[in-house]
Amino acid sequence: MSQETEKSLWAEFRALINKNERETAAIVSAVFVGGLALILLLAGQIEGGAFVSMLGLSFVIGLSIALWGGFSELNVLGASLKLRELTFDAKKAINGLEEGRVNLYRMLLLMSMRHPGGISNNYGDGRVKDYLTTIKIIQKEGVFNALSGEIYRHCQDLITSQVSSLSGYIHPETGFNFEGVEAKDMAVVFEEWCRGNGKKHLTDGTVMMVRLELDRLRELIEIRQTIADDIVLSLRRNG
Incomplete structure (x- = not known):
């Protein structure tokens, strides 16, 4: 390939970049932040919640650069960007970003349901x-209601598993x-035992673990009940 041809191709490439410089900058920025998040996750420097937040941030950055002239306000993952006139395309982009955001937390939810490796506890x-x-992360980020169906089913499974594990506990003495x-009623009954016959065993490692x-278990039941109450309230309003 001649030097003139190479220069011509390079000039065309630069012209394309300049023509679409906003879109290019958006893609590069989003890929950079997303790639950094993945590297930190694989290196063990951040946990799942921080990884999802960084991915969300990469979308915010890319979307903000690409549609800089189209927003009036964008509020995602706690970051607020106030810009100019909100166009139809910008509205569609924000809706797509919100769906992607919910899906990211759905993925994090599924990851937390995987069985951990290594030695497991005797109880729980x-x-x-x-x-x-x-x-707690999902509640803080305001996507609890959007994921309530999955959360309810997961809570059911975890409650069943937790009860099955704890039901085998027998205090040796x-x-x-x-x-x-x-x-x-398990938590209440156990606390009553702790205040009575189990009082002198409160520092025992197994007793502390069961407690x-x-x-x-109580937290799981409360989460499940909250969702159930919301469903009943919604049915009454629509009925």
């Missing part, structure tokens, strides 16, 4: 801790166990 489902942390106790897992 090892997924519950990370799942509850993920729910006092014989305390959860036989005949319903899931919603912690029962608290997590």
Whole structure:
């Protein structure tokens, strides 16, 4: 290839970049921030919640650059951008960004439902801790209602697993166990035992573990109940 041809192709490429410089800058910026997030995640420097936030931020940056003249206000992942006139295309872009944002948190939710590797606890489902942390992130980011259906089903599964695991607990000295106790009452019954016959065993490692897992069970039940109450309220309004 001659030098003249190479220069001509390079000139055409630069002209294309300049013509679409805003779109190019948007793509490069989004890819850079998204790639950085992936690298940090794989390196163990950030956790799932931070990774999703960084991906969301990359979309915000790219969208803001690409449609700089089209927004009046964009509020995503806690970042607010106030710009000029809101066009129809910008509205469509924001709706698409919101859907993508919800899907990112849906992916994070599914990741938290995977069984952890390594040695598991004798009592309690090892997924519950990370799942509850993920729910707090989702609530903070305002997408809880959009994911309530999935969250309800996950809570059902985790409650069943948590109860099954904890039901096998028997205190070796006092014989305390959860036989005949319903899931919603397990934490209360255990606390009553802790104030009575179990008082001198509160520093025992297994007792402390069971107490912690029962608290997590209570949180799961509360989340499930919140969603159920919202469903009933919605049905009454529409009925």
